[in-house]
Amino acid sequence: MNLHFFELAYLSRLRSGLFYTLVTCTLLLSISCKEKKDTFKQKNSAGPTTVDVIIAKIERTTERVEVNGTVVANEFAELRPEVSGLLTFLDVPEGKTVQKGTVIARINSADLEAQANRSAVQLELAETTEQRIRKLLDINGINQADYDVAVNQVNTLKADILYTKALIAKTIVRAPFTGVIGLRKVSAGTFVTPNNVIATMQQLSNLRIDFTIPEVYQKYVVKGGIVDVSIDQTSEQMQTARIIATEPQVNQSTRNITVRALLNAGTTSPGSFVKVYLKSNQDKSSILIPANSIIPESKSKKVVVVKDGKASFVTIETGARQADNVEVTKGLSVGDSVVVSGVLFTRPDAPLKVRSVRSLKVSEE
Template sequence: MNSIKKSARSDRFLVNPFSLLTISGTIFLMLSCGEKKDTFQQKGGGGPVTVDVIIAKSEAVSDKVEVNGTIVANEFAELRPEVSGLLTFLDVPEGKVVQKGTVIARINNADLIAQLDKIKIQLQLAETTEKRLKQLVAINGINQADYDLAANQVNTFKADMVYTQALIDKTIVRAPFTGVIGLRKVSAGSYVSPNSIIATMQQLSNLRIDFTLPETYQKYITKGQNVDVLLDQNSKKLVTARVIATEPQVNQTTRNITVRAVLNSGDTSPGSFAKVYLKTNSNKSSIMIPTNSIIPEAQGKKAVVVKNGKAVFVTVVTGDRLADVVEVTSGLNVGDSVVVSGVLFARPDAPVKVRSVRNLKVGVK
């Protein structure tokens, strides 16, 4: 019995070999994770960011505004019927010149014509009665009230004729002006409504161009002024257009004004794209930087300059904008090293490494 109890007490101090393996494995994993974390942190906090810069300098820029425009017809109309009905006549000479007033389409108006004929017969009878009563009232053969009633009946029938004729006119579609008619959209025998487009008409003489300008250039636009227009991007040949009107109100969303000019020459079609060049006659020298160097923020705009090997964020005020560059009116000085590549990776007061100094090309038009 004593030997059995002793051996039982000694079993309490035996160590399970599987427990030792588990503890050793846990310690090994903890050490391994700690080493990997330290290694990642060292890699992530590496050397300075590599950037490309330009040296800010005063550039001579011709203040010539370039905007997009759209060619529009002198007159344009969508030919639609005023009433619903069946097309009984349709004459759409596609692509040809149609004179003003030419009948393009007719809608079934047989009921209105029959009603007009009925009113004409009633009017003839009313006029005959009115003439007879007029002779009788002259010799006091009838009361004046009876004659007035007959005269009023004549006027009523005349008014009905005018009204019915107006309804008949609404069933006829005519060319509103002399111009080129487009493609036919419906066929004879179709049921049409005021929402149906029969065809379109455009007047191709004296083509116009509509374009928008920032409100800051409104002072440079006057009625009768000539602007240069590029119709063909391949030929690079400029034509002139004369400004005829400007929208009196500035668009509250885009802060632009709409301008309309008449082309003096040029072979183009309505809806075509065009470039408009506006001369402001004011050459100036400004600091120009690429547009991708500007960092927009809620309170303004910033740019990154390199000073003493570190990135410094400065607040800038921009002015006119050209194709790929923007004018900086405040915030930069001549000689500053402005970051143009790697802007997104730069951090305030963080070290940077300048890889190259680029040359800025400002397009002078």
């Protein structure tokens, strides 16, 4: 009886614990649901989004096109041997200026020089023989054919010597122009071929800028015209360059035109990246908006316009771009209030509160 009594007491306590646990969970669930409802009500009851706007109006600007460019040396050459052989002499003053014609390297030419000496000895004998036969010809002591053979022998040996000297000249690598020589790629005693680069040379005076532009901007490129060049991307200082030539044919793959300009001032290294700015000679009128007010999408661009106190998302088309502003060619009208701050917090048809009307900063081109 006592055992049965204790079992009933245990079951009673167990049921009481389960009951309290169930009641506790129910209360917690009710509190959580209430908090979510309160949060939802707070979000729905939140005030309008505060934004700043500009009033779209016609601005007079100079159309400016920004493209990428590359610095090109006035002269550039890879110093390679014309013939294969052993390097017996090498003088590459790395990073220094060398004069045109300076000997940079020599290939072993002992066999060619020996051949030239041999031909010189044979030529001396052939010339002596030709002089003797000519004296005999003057007194009719020999026929003309024998004299012609002697003269031909002299001329053949002279041609052989010139040919051998030309081969010897190919074993000498000289500086093709006055410029700065680069890093040495080989060492003396190396067997080299015409595929080996001994060093590179570049002429750093009269640096040039090569850049490509879409064919639609071809009207802005005129020989002798001036373009602005930004060499240092961290500085606002601009250099100028004079257009000296354009590629006569448009690239059929990219529909771009390659242009070359001569840098008037500034120091930089060949191969450096620069920004080139082209501008037209005529001012035009158009609507401009800040670039950061545009919402890019996969196939379109949009801006937020305040209409009747609510956010209206408008699809636009853009044209030329300035440093901070973008030309709008379609989608906006004069007088539209374009949101320029708080764009990311706006939603379609959501209420907006205009905090201030800003003025557009138009850069002087």
